[in-house]
Amino acid sequence: MFLEEAIWIKNVLERLNLLKGQVVLNLGSSDEEYRCLIQPYIDYYIFRPLRKRGVKIVHVDQKKLDGVDVVLDLEDPDADILLDKIERGDVVICSNLLEHVNNRGLVIDRVKKLTKKGGVIIVTVPNVYRYHPDPIDTMYRPTNIDLENLFPIEEFTKIESGIIEVEAEPVVIWPLRKKILYLAKQVLRKFHLTLEPETPIIIKNKVSVLAIRKNGGI
Numbered sequence: 245m246f247l248e249e250a251i252w253i254k255n256v257l258e259r260l261n262l263l264k265g266q267v268v269l270n271l272g273s274s275d276e277e278y279r280c281l282i283q284p285y286i287d288y289y290i291f292r293p294l295r296k297r298g299v300k301i302v303h304v305d306q307k308k309l310d311g312v313d314v315v316l317d318l319e320d321p322d323a324d325i326l327l328d329k330i331e332r333g334d335v336v337i338c339s340n341l342l343e344h345v346n347n348r349g350l351v352i353d354r355v356k357k358l359t360k361k362g363g364v365i366i367v368t369v370p371n372v373y374r375y376h377p378d379p380i381d382t383m384y385r386p387t388n389i390d391l392e393n394l395f396p397i398e399e400f401t402k403i404e405s406g407i408i409e410v411e412a413e414p415v416v417i418w419p420l421r422k423k424i425l426y427l428a429k430q431v432l433r434k435f436h437l438t439l440e441p442e443t444p445i446i447i448k449n450k451v452s453v454l455a456i457r458k459n460g461g462i
Contacts, residue, residue, distance in 0.1 A: 245283055245285075245286055245339055245340055245368075246410035246411070246412060246449070246451060247285050247410070248408055248409070248410040248411070248451075249339070249368055249408065249410060249451050249453070250283075250285045250286050250288075250289040250290055251285075251289055252368075252408055252453055253289070253290050253337065253339065253366055253368070254289040254290055254293065256364075256366055256403070256404060256455045257290065257293070257294065257335065257366075258293075259403075260335065260364060262294065262297060262299045262334060262335065263297070263298075263299075264297060264298030264299065265298065265299075265300060266299050266300065266334040266335075267299070267300045267302065267331050267332070267333045267334050267335075267360075268294055268299055268300070268301050268302070268333060268334065268335045268336075268337065269302050269304055269330070269333035269335070269336045269337065269358055270291075270301065270302065270303045270304060270337045270339075271304050271305075271318065271336065271337065271338045271339075271341055271355065271358075272304070272305060272306075272318075272338065272339070272340065272341035272344070273303035273304055273305045273311070273312060274305060274309070275305075275307075275309035275310050275311045275312060276309075276310050276311025277310065277311070279291070279303075279311065280311075290337075300331075302314060302330070302331065302333070304316050304330070306318070314326075314330055316330070318341075318345065318350070318351045318354050318355075319345055319346065319347050319350060319351060321350075323354070327354060327357060327358065330358060332358060332359060332360040332363070333358055333359055333360060333363055334360055334362075334363045334364070335363060335364045335365075335366065336355055336358050336359045336363065336364070336365045336366070337366045338355050338365065338366065338367045338368075339366070339367070339368045340368060340369065340370070341369075342367070342369050342384055342386075343369055343370060343381055343382055343383070343384040343385070344378050344379075344380060344381060344382070345382070346380070346382065348384065352394050355367075356395075356399075356458070359458045360458070361458055361459070361460030362457065362458060362459075362460055363457070363458050364403065364455060364456065364457050364458070365395070365400075365454075365455070365456050365457075365458065366453075366454070366455050367391050367394075367453070367454045367455075367456075368451050368452065368453045368454075369384065369385070369386055369391065369451070369452050370385055370449065370450070370451055370452075371385055371386065371387060371388075371407050371449075371450040371451055371452040372385065372448070372449050372450040373385070373412075373449045373450070373451075386452050387407065387452055388405045388406050388407050388452045388453060388454055389405075390452070391405070391452055391454040392405055392454060392456070395454075395456050398459075399458065399459055400456045400457060400458055400459060401456065401457045401459060402454070402455075402456050402457075403455040403456060403457055404453070404454070404455045405453070405454045405455070405456075406452075406453055407450050407451065407452050407453070408450065408451050408453055409448055409449070409450055410448075410449050410450065410451055411448065411449070412449050
């Protein structure tokens with residue numbers, strides 16, 4: 245997840261004004277280290293404010309990891325029995341998940357099933373971004389309109405939809421770049437020369453975002 249993406253989700257959640265005891269499901273959550281240390285803005289902007297409000301947060305992932313509350317493979321054809329045992333969410337967050345599944349239709353159907361009537365689904369998917377297998381990347385790069393089309397207007401009401409620009413360092417080239425800079429510095433040092441301070445290489449990426457409400461009373 246990108247910082248700008250986390251802030252967008254935070255802003256949507258603030259508008260929903262969730263109350264103590266309401267339920268947020270975080271699908272494809274990864275572990276606590278990832279949310280709190282590797283990308284600490286995920287917990288800081290999204291989940292920390294919810295905990296302060298007394299909102300119940302349920303982290304769901306296909307892997308049994310520290311900080312995962314429910315182990316569930318959303319693509320497992322036999323997962324419906326476990327699905328029925330999970331408390332439905334007032335909000336269901338499906339962030340950076342759809343590009344990592346083969347059976348998108350099944351996963352979306354289950355996201356809908358896990359959402360209460362009147363509940364909100366928050367979906368984010370890379371629109372412009374590099375290949376990043378985890379363990380697979382189908383290269384699904386939808387627009388926000390593509391995401392809207394996954395949720396029929398007869399059943400869902402759009403809250404917010406768009407494509408946001410985000411920044412990320414091109415991690416694929418960083419190891420090579422660092423090695424070249426190191427070798428260059430060794431050579432220049434012999435001649436008592438120095439390099440100009442490094443300017444970080446930043447590339448623009450885009451993320452499609454959608455917040456949508458499931459019609460019907462809670």
